[in-house]
Amino acid sequence: VPAVAKASYHHGNLRRALLDAALAVIAERGPHALSLRDLASRTGVSHAAPAHHFGDKAGLLTAVAIEGYERLGDELEQAGSDGDFLDAGLAYVRFATRNPAHFQVMFQPALYRADDPAVEAARARTSAVLYGTAATMPAASGASATEVGVGGWCLVHGLATLWLSGNLGALADDPVDLARSIASTAFGGPDAGGPPRSS
Amino acid sequence: VPAVAKASYHHGNLRRALLDAALAVIAERGPHALSLRDLASRTGVSHAAPAHHFGDKAGLLTAVAIEGYERLGDELEQAGSDGDFLDAGLAYVRFATRNPAHFQVMFQPALYRADDPAVEAARARTSAVLYGTAATMPAASGASATEVGVGGWCLVHGLATLWLSGNLGALADDPVDLARSIASTAFGGPDAGGPPRSS
DNA sequence: TGTACATCAGTGAACGCGCGTTCACTGATGTAC
């Protein structure tokens, strides 16, 4: 099987090409700007071809979500095994900013078939990795791994989301650097046993 | 001016009615499911009427964003003046979950005219309120108000976003309760005064 | 009080467009014999 089949009736790897074109469109103009006809046109293929591979738009976005959860799971696993929860959090931010199309789709489950078994499996695995790394966090404050995990998840998810929507651009050049500095404020303060909150 | 003008050629308060219908649609099906024709139909008015008030869809969503930033600014101001940064964060989560349509639109600036002066003014004021309340946070770890403000913003924004996308539903009944417990984990510290609020 | 006029809000018919979907088809590939 040749890697690149040119000027052939069969495309060779149309499925991958369609996915890549979709990711480009989503990153530029959002998941809702996607149309199968436009995708076919960008890929140089007839407008009915995408339906062969994905059925419909939800099918295509389901494939994007699966791929996204799998890659995120991989990257969290790698970061978490080497280091700790902080590294996993930074890997989360890195993934989101490097794969904005996947990230946007993954967290808008109404766009795709969230009950697809492959989606559920990939998401469950990613979630397990995330909470697993949270357990490595020194539980200084007596918080459970779940509490730490959810808090950290909210923090990095919010940072990634705000970054991607252009709300933090003035604060840093690199979102991962920003995440590092914020995480140290939130979880790693030097005098972490400071005065109580006034309320 | 009667509050409700019925069976009249003039609607009475079509602008508000269109906004409310739009908010309902957005909350149910997302900002991209919005169409001016559908909105007109829901409001019982001809399909060309919305253009009279908003020009086009971006104009309508600009009005939604302005209203959202103004209300959020009000609520943060009220919460922040009474209490502290934590209360403002909880008010942020409360606003997002009670006004999901506004919240979704506000943070997708590509949907509306983000450079509209009224949008910029409302957003700037909200931002000032947010960072202002951060300054009331005891800087236990020597972090600047900006660092605390951004960190807190990321945390509550992430929590609200994940909640609205259905990713935290299994963890709590009320997102504000969840935010309270997480905030104490993140910013609290070991002996941060008082027993941890058990979930 | 009444009349004339300006202004504004909403109408309804018409248009062109891009979309998803269907379906009979054709070209290419692989396999059985």
Add this chain to the structure above:
DNA sequence: TGTACATCAGTGAACGCGCGTTCACTGATGTAC
């Protein structure tokens, strides 16, 4: 080695639909005199 056949990938014409937009219009309201 060659032939026949099944399978699969992609084509292209056709369809109906909902959309935004335009535009001449009409009904209601407010104001000047």
